[in-house]
Amino acid sequence: MSDDANAAHDTYDVIVIGAGPTGENVADRTAAAGLRTVIVESELVGGECSYWACIPSKALLRPAAALRAARSVEGARQVAGERPVDAAAVLARRDSFVGDWRDDGQVSWLDSVGVELVRGHARLDGPRRVVVGERRLTARHAVVVCTGSRAVVPELPGVAAARPWTSREATAAKQVPGRLAIVGGGVVGAEMAAAWSSLGSRVTLLMRGERPLPRMEPFAGDLVADGLREAGVDVRPGVSVTGLSRGDGPVEVALDSGDSVTADEVLFATGRAPRTDDLGLETVGLESGSWLDVDDSLRVTGVPDGWLYCVGDPNHRALLTHQGKYQARIAGAAIAARAAGEPVDDTAWGPFAATADHAAVPQVVFTEPEVASVGLTAAAAEAAGRRYRAVDYDLGSVSGAALYADGYRGQARMVVDLADERLLGATFVGPGAGELLHAATIAVTARVPVSRLWHAVPAFPTVNEIWLRLLETYRDQPAA
Numbered sequence: 008m009s010d011d012a013n014a015a016h017d018t019y020d021v022i023v024i025g026a027g028p029t030g031e032n033v034a035d036r037t038a039a040a041g042l043r044t045v046i047v048e049s050e051l052v053g054g055e056c057s058y059w060a061c062i063p064s065k066a067l068l069r070p071a072a073a074l075r076a077a078r079s080v081e082g083a084r085q086v087a088g089e090r091p092v093d094a095a096a097v098l099a100r101r102d103s104f105v106g107d108w109r110d111d112g113q114v115s116w117l118d119s120v121g122v123e124l125v126r127g128h129a130r131l132d133g134p135r136r137v138v139v140g141e142r143r144l145t146a147r148h149a150v151v152v153c154t155g156s157r158a159v160v161p162e163l164p165g166v167a168a169a170r171p172w173t174s175r176e177a178t179a180a181k182q183v184p185g186r187l188a189i190v191g192g193g194v195v196g197a198e199m200a201a202a203w204s205s206l207g208s209r210v211t212l213l214m215r216g217e218r219p220l221p222r223m224e225p226f227a228g229d230l231v232a233d234g235l236r237e238a239g240v241d242v243r244p245g246v247s248v249t250g251l252s253r254g255d256g257p258v259e260v261a262l263d264s265g266d267s268v269t270a271d272e273v274l275f276a277t278g279r280a281p282r283t284d285d286l287g288l289e290t291v292g293l294e295s296g297s298w299l300d301v302d303d304s305l306r307v308t309g310v311p312d313g314w315l316y317c318v319g320d321p322n323h324r325a326l327l328t329h330q331g332k333y334q335a336r337i338a339g340a341a342i343a344a345r346a347a348g349e350p351v352d353d354t355a356w357g358p359f360a361a362t363a364d365h366a367a368v369p370q371v372v373f374t375e376p377e378v379a380s381v382g383l384t385a386a387a388a389e390a391a392g393r394r395y396r397a398v399d400y401d402l403g404s405v406s407g408a409a410l411y412a413d414g415y416r417g418q419a420r421m422v423v424d425l426a427d428e429r430l431l432g433a434t435f436v437g438p439g440a441g442e443l444l445h446a447a448t449i450a451v452t453a454r455v456p457v458s459r460l461w462h463a464v465p466a467f468p469t470v471n472e473i474w475l476r477l478l479e480t481y482r483d484q485p486a487a
């Protein structure tokens with residue numbers, strides 16, 4: 008092939024960097040719109056979510072949840088018995104969910120939707136240009152950064168020699184450590200404490216704040232802390248790690264209280280950083296290693312001609328797979344419309360605006376009890392200066408919950424905007440609460456008036472009857 012032919016071959020309509028769930032979805036959308044699309048991946052097609060995050064973590068958590076569900080119903084309890092999960096079988100099931108860390112299945116899918124794959128580390132090299140090893144790719148319409156995030160480990164004395172786990176090792180470990188210390192009480196810390204304690208580790212959860220899950224309603228963190236303690240986790244709020252030491256044996260984790268914790272492994276679950284270093288951002292006037300600001304059509308702000316997009320974790324809007332995939336659908340539609348010279352109206356809630364990122368982000372934390380939330384918490388509504396009312400109800404007191412599990416314990420809250428009596432947010436905590444969430448997501452997204460929610464009748468006897476109780480409480484008990 009002549010040099011000219013090679014150059015033409017490496018010109019695409021759209022170049023996507025990173026084949027995690029968000030990159031795959033952008034590429035799928037632009038290819039479906041008839042745009043010649045290439046995706047570049049430096050590790051495994053499927054990204055963090057498929058191999059070291061969502062999928063393996065949920066695979067580790069689910070068997071213990073199933074066993075607890077059986078044990079919480081008289082009649083089934085007697086058959087389920089007292090034994091813990093079979094750790095080897097749980098790890099083997101996890102391995103099968105991650106395809107033994109091989110990406111053949113996802114590569115075939117890319118092929119089936121007409122997206123070309125280039126393996127290697129991509130770097131920007133000026134406007135619309137991307138370099139991958141020897142290959143130089145050029146984009147006619149858009150380059151989309153979908154590079155995800157990585158775990159942040161704080162720089163503490165002795166941390167490197169302690170060989171700490173991050174979320175990667177915590178989701179991929181092949182052996183159950185006898186003792187596991189976890190630093191950080193966010194979502195990863197809480198879920199991994201639940202998972203590894205169910206697999207037989209003696210877990211100590213160290214957190215600086217009062218309770219786990221500090222961004223959620225306080226009752227959520229309190230109920231999760233109770234659940235973890237009942238599962239045998241040593242939950243220690245209000246402590247900071249000051250240093251670590253490790254020789255050939257266990258690791259010693261020193262605390263500001265003067266105490267220390269001895270463990271076989273230590274996991275740092277202390278937040279994420281964007282994978283935007285070593286990406287050539289400086290060649291297009293952006294700061295290397297920074298989170299990338301985007302508009303609602305996911306275009307990076309401050310880049311002339313609007314050819315650069317960023318979808319998923321590195322735009323820092325919501326570090327969640329489903330939200331990144333939503334952004335991918337929006338960005339894909341906007342890229343295709345702009346490429347076709349069609350007008351892109353990015354009015355809120357239109358096809359080219361990721362408006363839900365600002366108003367209705369759902370999340371489920373798969374601990375015992377589960378936490379399911381969408382929209383604003385009461386504290387966030389307060390901080391946003393909204394006139395709101397928080398309505399609380401004991402989730403365990405609805406008939407559906409009593410039938411679902413003996414002694415069902417849980418709590419629900421809805422946050423109502425008093426300006427127009429529509430939902431701003433909702434949180435449900437309890438066994439299986441994740442499955443309650445989507446009705447709330449629809450109510451918050453569609454801004455359904457409370458008066459109309461009265462007509463949305465929950466089936467009897469399901470846990471969804473909580474909606475009726477929350478609405479009755481809102482109607483019958485005037486705000487304090």
Ligand SMILES: Cc1cc2nc3c(=O)[nH]c(=O)nc-3n(C[C@H](O)[C@H](O)[C@H](O)COP(=O)(O)OP(=O)(O)OC[C@H]3O[C@@H](n4cnc5c(N)ncnc54)[C@H](O)[C@@H]3O)c2cc1C
Nearest residue numbers: 025027029049054055056060061129155319320326327328
């Ligand atoms: C332990 C854990 C559990 C989680 N559980 C959930 C959950 O249950 N539900 C949920 O919604 N979210 C969950 N998350 C969050 C979720 O994993 C992320 O939000 C999601 O993976 C983001 O997708 P992404 O496509 O933006 O990035 P990623 O999945 O990180 O994919 C990015 C891809 O880009 C590639 N890449 C990076 N730089 C380059 C480059 N320069 N060149 C080429 N390729 C590159 C990477 O190799 C990677 O494959 C969890 C996170 C963690 C850590």
Ligand SMILES: NC(=O)c1ccc[n+]([C@@H]2O[C@H](COP(=O)([O-])OP(=O)(O)OC[C@H]3O[C@@H](n4cnc5c(N)ncnc54)[C@H](O)[C@@H]3O)[C@@H](O)[C@H]2O)c1
Nearest residue numbers: 161191192193194195196215276277278279326371372373
């Ligand atoms: N089920 C899910 O939806 C799910 C599961 C896991 C992760 N995720 C996503 O992944 C992202 C990352 O999760 P994460 O738990 O790593 O981050 P996070 O930001 O949720 O929590 C990190 C916690 O570590 C604490 N921390 C930071 N530095 C510390 C230090 N030096 N010492 C002690 N504590 C420290 C922070 O105060 C915070 O509470 C989250 O944004 C979450 O949305 C989602």
